[in-house]
Structures are given as structure tokens and as C-alpha cells.
Amino acid sequence: MKHRLLPALLLAAVVPAAAQHGHATLSNPYTSPDDVAAGGRIYRSHCAVCHGLQGKGDRGTDLTTGMFRHGANDDDIYKTVSEGIPGTEMPGTFFNGRQLWQIVAYVRSLSAGRAAEQTKGDPSKGLAVYNAKGCGGCHLVNGEGGRMGPDLSRIGERRSLGHLQMSVTKPNENVLPQNWSVRAVTRDGKKINGRRMNEDTFSVQLLDANERLVSLSKADLAQFEIDRNSSMPAYEGQFQGGEFDDLIAYLASLRGPEANQAAE
Amino acid sequence: MRIFGLLLSCAAALAAQVTYERILNADKEPGNWLTYSRTYDSNHYTPLAGIRRENVKDLELKWVFQARSLEKFEMTPLIVDGVVYAVQMPNDIVALDAATGRKFWEYKHIPDSKTNVCCGRVNRGLAILGGTLYMGTIDGKLLAVDAKTGALVFSRQLVDPTGGYSLTVAPLVVKDKIILGAAGGEYGIRGRVMAIDPQTGEELWRFYTIPGPGEPGHETWSGDSWQRGGGSIWVTGSYDPELNLTYWGVGNPSPDWNGDVRLGDNLYTDSVIALDPDTGKLKWHFQFTPHDEWDWDAVQLPVLVDREWEGKPRKLMLWANRNGFFYVLDRATGEFLHGNNFVKVTWAKGLDERGRPIKIPEASPTREGTRVWPSVQGATNWYAPAYNEKTGLFYVSAWEYSSVYHKGDPQYTRGNRYVGSLPRGVWPNTMADVEEQQGHGAIRALSPETGEKEWEFKMTGVSESGLLVTGGDILFSGSMEGYFMALDAFNGEMLWSTNLGGRIAASPFAFEAGGKQMVAIASGNSMFVFGLRD
Numbered sequence: 043m044k045h046r047l048l049p050a051l052l053l054a055a056v057v058p059a060a061a062q063h064g065h066a067t068l069s070n071p072y073t074s075p076d077d078v079a080a081g082g083r084i085y086r087s088h089c090a091v092c093h094g095l096q097g098k099g100d101r102g103t104d105l106t107t108g109m110f111r112h113g114a115n116d117d118d119i120y121k122t123v124s125e126g127i128p129g130t131e132m133p134g135t136f137f138n139g140r141q142l143w144q145i146v147a148y149v150r151s152l153s154a155g156r157a158a159e160q161t162k163g164d165p166s167k168g169l170a171v172y173n174a175k176g177c178g179g180c181h182l183v184n185g186e187g188g189r190m191g192p193d194l195s196r197i198g199e200r201r202s203l204g205h206l207q208m209s210v211t212k213p214n215e216n217v218l219p220q221n222w223s224v225r226a227v228t229r230d231g232k233k234i235n236g237r238r239m240n241e242d243t244f245s246v247q248l249l250d251a252n253e254r255l256v257s258l259s260k261a262d263l264a265q266f267e268i269d270r271n272s273s274m275p276a277y278e279g280q281f282q283g284g285e286f287d288d289l290i291a292y293l294a295s296l297r298g299p300e301a302n303q304a305a306e
Numbered sequence: 307m308r309i310f311g312l313l314l315s316c317a318a319a320l321a322a323q324v325t326y327e328r329i330l331n332a333d334k335e336p337g338n339w340l341t342y343s344r345t346y347d348s349n350h351y352t353p354l355a356g357i358r359r360e361n362v363k364d365l366e367l368k369w370v371f372q373a374r375s376l377e378k379f380e381m382t383p384l385i386v387d388g389v390v391y392a393v394q395m396p397n398d399i400v401a402l403d404a405a406t407g408r409k410f411w412e413y414k415h416i417p418d419s420k421t422n423v424c425c426g427r428v429n430r431g432l433a434i435l436g437g438t439l440y441m442g443t444i445d446g447k448l449l450a451v452d453a454k455t456g457a458l459v460f461s462r463q464l465v466d467p468t469g470g471y472s473l474t475v476a477p478l479v480v481k482d483k484i485i486l487g488a489a490g491g492e493y494g495i496r497g498r499v500m501a502i503d504p505q506t507g508e509e510l511w512r513f514y515t516i517p518g519p520g521e522p523g524h525e526t527w528s529g530d531s532w533q534r535g536g537g538s539i540w541v542t543g544s545y546d547p548e549l550n551l552t553y554w555g556v557g558n559p560s561p562d563w564n565g566d567v568r569l570g571d572n573l574y575t576d577s578v579i580a581l582d583p584d585t586g587k588l589k590w591h592f593q594f595t596p597h598d599e600w601d602w603d604a605v606q607l608p609v610l611v612d613r614e615w616e617g618k619p620r621k622l623m624l625w626a627n628r629n630g631f632f633y634v635l636d637r638a639t640g641e642f643l644h645g646n647n648f649v650k651v652t653w654a655k656g657l658d659e660r661g662r663p664i665k666i667p668e669a670s671p672t673r674e675g676t677r678v679w680p681s682v683q684g685a686t687n688w689y690a691p692a693y694n695e696k697t698g699l700f701y702v703s704a705w706e707y708s709s710v711y712h713k714g715d716p717q718y719t720r721g722n723r724y725v726g727s728l729p730r731g732v733w734p735n736t737m738a739d740v741e742e743q744q745g746h747g748a749i750r751a752l753s754p755e756t757g758e759k760e761w762e763f764k765m766t767g768v769s770e771s772g773l774l775v776t777g778g779d780i781l782f783s784g785s786m787e788g789y790f791m792a793l794d795a796f797n798g799e800m801l802w803s804t805n806l807g808g809r810i811a812a813s814p815f816a817f818e819a820g821g822k823q824m825v826a827i828a829s830g831n832s833m834f835v836f837g838l839r840d
Binding site (some may be wrong): 084088090091095126133134136137141219220238239240242243244 | 723
């Protein structure tokens with residue numbers, strides 16, 4: 043017990059007020075660039091295994107969105123890192139107060155860049171470009187449109203501007219496996235094409251060209267092929283004037299129905 | 307009726323005493339499963355032959371145990387005279403009727419919440435001796451529990467969780483001792499194997515997997531790095547009663563992905579160690595991955611096989627390692643007899659005449675990242691391989707996959723992670739967000755003589771399932787996709803499969819209930835038991 047006294051006293055100097063008294067929040071006292079860097083070093087060793095090196099999440103949640111379900115104040119995040127979240131895989135840690143604040147500073151930095159990204163275009167003009175190019179034939183936005191391509195309702199939250207630009211001009215550059223296509227022929231000669239939704243050793247699940255959910259047993263297929271290219275045409279050189287920037291601005295503005303309603 | 311009932315329960319009471327001799331002669335009672343791998347040779351073979359290639363299509367679900375826990379189920383239960391003893395994650399013990407799955411009792415242990423485990427709050431099973439069950443807990447205790455009632459007999463704190471130590475391994479009974487080791491290779495522990503008095507919980511001997519000053523092997527650690535060198539024990543060892551040696555696979559060095567702070571071979575990490583079970587003295591060791599920088603724990607089951615080698619009978623150990631190589635060792639001496647890669651390997655050109663890998667320097671982790679095969683989860687991992695004397699084949703769940711290994715700056719703080727960054731591409735995923743997560747698994751049958759693949763069953767995803775080969779010539783396995791399947795042990799032909807819906811991260815096992823063979827596996831957080839249709 044003796045050896046625990048000193049760390050406990052040191053910790054008391056920097057633990058959040060809310061943690062000590064149960065009310066009132068406290069801002070992070072350690073936010074210098076050196077603190078963020080120190081927090082980053084700890085993060086990469088201790089947190090990245092679940093939250094990913096870039097903070098984009100894996101087993102753990104995505105930390106780059108700026109949204110924290112278990113409390114978004116600095117001292118909430120401090121408590122989460124220190125004590126863990128009961129009933130989840132998020133464990134408590136044994137860091138001292140300063141180290142915990144440095145982790146909080148680094149976690150904050152992961153979402154800080156999002157506000158800084160600026161688009162050159164006009165989102166409302168971009169909506170017109172989106173409609174004119176027929177994007178809605180394959181993509182859903184807030185429940186309207188087709189389903190053969192990815193749902194874009196929250197694409198602005200999930201992708202950087204650079205990634206959005208690349209996806210429009212060079213869609214084959216980065217096709218996620220859930221957007222690959224399946225071409226199958228059954229043993230009785232029926233052709234089935236569609237968007238690959240899942241696959242395992244014995245079966246494949248897809249959304250066919252008529253937007254029907256189809257599950258096929260591989261044992262019943264005479265032919266089975268996966269096309270890793272995008273089924274979307276490349277739009278490089280297909281825009282005039284500011285159309286491209288407007289379209290990207292529109293895509294970047296898509297942050298879910300709640301956000302779009304608020305904007306309206 | 308009442309007298310008959312009393313007689314019956316007395317018989318059950320006598321039968322439930324599990325002596326060392328019963329475990330030693332486990333093949334005389336194949337309907338039971340008395341130790342982690344059923345037999346001391348860890349062959350993961352059952353002589354039960356009620357379920358055979360010609361009737362396996364008639365398997366039906368007999369019962370399910372749904373755990374009140376969402377943690378993955380890595381455990382192999384014990385089956386003793388009609389009772390299944392299982393662990394409900396993280397550290398509850400349940401006693402179930404083997405015929406119906408109904409519960410007799412439950413012992414609940416809530417581990418301290420300030421317990422750090424790298425890869426899930428898991429447990430891999432129990433040991434039994436006499437009428438007492440033994441379980442290590444993730445907060446470092448050894449619990450002894452009455453097999454009849456579930457009452458606690460004793461609780462002994464063996465290791466300190468605030469130092470990153472935990473107990474996840476199923477203990478091994480050897481004679482009058484309970485043998486187990488400490489996990490925590492991602493937390494800078496100093497690994498150890500311990501022998502415990504089953505009556506009192508007192509520690510009888512300890513073998514450090516990281517040698518201290520003055521001990522052989524200490525020179526393989528630079529500076530004071532040995533003090534937090536890892537070398538965890540988290541999968542149960544094997545035992546050869548004729549040689550009186552118990553064999554344990556040792557985990558990775560700490561920190562995992564930055565070897566600069568622990569120059570040298572880092573003995574006895576990533577090694578198999580052969581210990582005298584009476585004294586804990588080291589008889590021999592063989593290191594698979596000297597100075598590991600990829601996290602390739604040697605925690606596979608030591609598979610003990612007696613067969614001819616170059617025309618003479620020899621006591622062998624077969625080992626498909628997480629580092630991608632298959633090894634044949636002489637288990638009396640530790641001599642390396644043969645080795646070859648069983649998956650794609652890009653970190654070593656091969657093995658030299660003593661079995662030491664010929665490393666490729668460019669495969670070490672870098673700050674920018676280095677792509678290396680096999681992946682951080684390894685060519686295989688902790689789940690059971692299997693061997694069958696009749697087919698003469700060694701079976702293994704293999705992963706064809708790579709990771710990008712990054713080197714970071716490890717900072718040791720007591721009880722916290724101490725890894726030195728981490729790799730990208732931990733888990734393959736057929737629907738992954740990124741291309742680099744694409745990979746696939748296979749069940750492979752290897753010839754022990756050549757290490758060459760005799761056949762394979764290729765999978766779309768990968769498997770964390772162990773294997774069980776049976777007297778009915780079936781190889782049972784599972785997949786991360788949730789399939790439980792039966793293959794022909796001779797040629798790998800698919801005979802039967804069913805989708806259990808949850809990730810399988812456990813090994814299949816078999817037992818008898820009501821005189822009939824059952825075969826079972828855990829999927830998700832439940833355990834499914836199958837038998838032939840009545």
C-alpha cells in the first residue's frame with residue numbers, strides 16, 4: 043500500500059474537477075504541441091491496436107469524427123481513458139494524470155483537421171450537377187436514389203475531399219470489396235449479376251440488377267467471377283467550369299439526414 | 307427406486323475422482339475429456355468412431371449452451387463422467403449435463419476491472435484433479451472449485467495484474483502438481499511457468515521464460531531489457547511420461563514490434579522448452595524465431611508423435627509455427643530434424659541445418675511500414691492442430707496473409723501496453739474496407755516426413771478454429787465465418803457443414819453422452835453439441 047501513496051498524491055494535482063467532485067467540467071491543461079506529440083506516442087503503443095494508427099477505428103470506435111458517445115468534454119474523455127467503459131472492450135489504464143491529459147490532447151487532434159478542410163465549390167449548384175449526371179440512378183442520398191452503388195448519405199463525414207475527388211474521376215483507384223461485382227451462372231444456365239454484399243467459403247450474397255437480395259450456394263454455380271473494378275464510369279474530363287468543385291462541395295456536405303435538415 | 311438412486315449417485319461420486327492415472331490413460335475412457343487436449347500427447351485425436359464418413363450427414367443439433375457473456379469463446383471444456391465443465395467468459399465455471407446441456411451449478415468470478423489483457427477477456431479452460439477443478443483468472447488468481455457443488459475451495463493470487471500479468475491458459479495436471487504460466491506478452495511481463503500444490507495453492511517451483519543474471523540465456527538480452535522481456539505462456543503444454551518431460555510453447559518478446567531495445571536472440575521467447583515436471587529444471591529448448599520483431603508467439607500445441615524417422619522409431623515433436631515454418635524435432639533431445647515453410651514466407655530465406663531461420667534484414671519493421679508474410683496473426687496460431695496415426699498426416703489451420711509491420715517508440719509504464727507501435731492488417735476480411743486486408747485460410751494436411759502438403763481445403767475467409775481428427779476418419783473444424791464442418795481425414799473432401807452464425811475461435815471436441823458420440827464446438831458466445839439422429 044505504501045508505494046501507492048505518492049502516485050495518488052501526484053494524480054490529485056491534475057485529475058479533472060468533475061472526477062473529484064462529480065460536477066463542473068475542466069479543460070485540458072496539457073495541450074501544447076509537445077503534449078500532443080507525447081500523447082500520440084502513447085496512443086500508438088496503447089490505443090491504436092483497437093482504434094487504428096490513424097484513429098479511424100477497427101475493433102474500437104472511429105476517433106476522427108469528433109463525436110464521443112460516452113461524453114465529449116475533456117474530462118469525460120479523460121475518465122474514459124483512465125477508467126475504461128464498463129461492459130465494453132475499452133479497458134482502464136494505469137497512466138498518470140499528465141499522460142492521460144496528453145492522450146486526451148492527441149485524441150482531440152485526430153478530429154481537429156476536419157473543420158479545416160475547405161471546398162471551393164457551391165454545394166447547392168453541386169446538387170444540380172449530381173442530378174444532371176444521373177448519380178442518383180445508382181446512389182442513395184437520405185433514402186432517395188438507386189442501390190447499386192454505395193449509399194452517399196454520410197459520405198461527407200467519412201471521406202476526405204481528396205478521396206471524394208479521386209472517387210469521381212478515377213473510380214477504379216480504390217474500390218472497396220463491398221462494391222465489387224459478382225457475375226454468376228447457375229448450373230441450369232441462369233445468369234445473375236449484382237453487387238457483392240457478402241461472401242464465404244460456401245456461398246455469396248448479392249444485390250442483383252433488379253435490386254433483389256439474392257443468396258447463392260457456390261455448389262449450385264457453373265461459373266462464378268468477382269469483378270474488382272467499379273461499375274461506375276470515370277468522370278475525368280466530363281465537367282465544365284466549376285461543375286467538378288460544386289459536385290465535390292455537395293458530396294462533402296452530405297452528413298446524414300439530421301445535418302441536412304439543420305442546414306435547410 | 308430410492309435405494310437404486312442412492313447407489314447410482316454413490317457410483318457417480320466415486321467415478322468423478324479424476325486421478326493422474328486416469329488422465330495418463332485417457333485412451334481407456336474416450337467418452338471423457340479429462341485434460342485440455344484430451345491426451346498428454348496433444349494429438350487432438352479421439353478414438354470415438356460412432357460418427358463416421360458414411361453417417362456424418364445425419365448429424366443433428368442436440369443442445370446449445372448460450373453463455374451470459376459476449377466475449378469470444380476460446381475454451382475447450384472438460385467432460386467427466388457425464389458432466390461438461392466449461393468456462394463462461396471471462397471466469398465463471400459452469401457444470402452442465404452432457405446429455406442435455408442443463409446446468410447443475412455455476413461458480414461466478416468477477417475479475418478486477420483494472421485488468422489488462424491484450425486480445426479479449428478470454429480463458430482457454432480448466433484442469434481437474436481428484437474432485438477439484440482449477441482455473442486461472444485474468445486478474446491473476448488460481449481458483450480451486452469443488453466439481454460437485456461449485457463451491458470455492460481456495461483462491462490464490464499467483465501473479466499481479468497491475469504489472470500486466472494475467473492467467474488465460476488451461477492448467478495441466480502432471481502427477482501431483484498443477485502446471486500453468488502467465489500471460490501478458492504485450493505488457494512487458496517477465497514470463498514464467500509455475501507448478502502449484504493442488505491442495506494449498508502454494509507455488510512449488512517456477513521457471514522464468516526470461517533468464518535472469520547468471521542464468522544461461524541471459525546474455526541474449528541487451529541491458530536490462532530482460533526485466534520486461536515478455537515470454538508469456540497462454541496455451542497448455544504437453545507431457546511425455548516416459549521421458550518425464552513437459553513441453554511448453556513460449557510467447558513473443560516485449561516490446562513486440564521494436565527489437566532495438568532488446569538486442570540479441572531473446573531466449574526463451576518464441577521457443578519450445580522441455581521441463582522436468584518434478585523440479586521445473588530446463589532439459590532442452592529450441593527457439594523458432596530468434597529476436598522476433600513480428601509477434602510470432604510459439605504458443606502452438608506441442609504435438610508428440612512416435613513414428614519411424616529415417617528407418618528407425620523415434621520420439622518426435624511436430625510443430626507448425628506461427629512464423630510460417632513446419633518443424634520436426636526429436637523430443638528427447640530437442641534436435642532439429644526437418645523444417646520447411648507451409649505458407650508464403652518473406653522474412654527468412656529458409657532454415658539452416660540447425661533449424662535457425664536465415665533472416666532477410668529488409669523484413670524487419672520500419673517506421674514507414676514493411677509488408678511481410680505471414681501476418682501478425684501468423685501462419686497459424688494457438689488453436690489446436692491434429693495428428694492421426696492411421697492417416698499419418700499432420701493437420702493445421704493455415705493463413706495465407708500478410709501485415710504491414712510498423713516500428714514505433716516503446717515506452718514502458720507498469721501495467722500498460724508495451725508493444726512499439728502495431729501492424730496494419732491484423733485480420734483478413736472478405737468484405738474489408740481496404741484491399742490489404744484480403745487474405746484467405748486453408749486447412750492443410752502435411753506429411754511429417756517432408757512437410758509437404760498432401761491436400762488442402764481452401765477457404766474464402768480464415769479460420770481461428772482448431773482441428774479434431776476422429777476414429778471415424780473425420781477431421782472436424784470451423785471457420786471465422788461460423789461454419790462447423792467435417793472433412794474426410796484422408797483426402798480433405800467436404801462431407802458435412804452447418805452454419806452456426808458466430809465466429810469460431812475454439813477447437814472442436816468429442817465425448818460420449820448416453821453411450822453415443824457427440825461432437826461439439828463453440829461459435830460466437832455459445833457452445834453447440836451435435837450427435838447422430840436417433
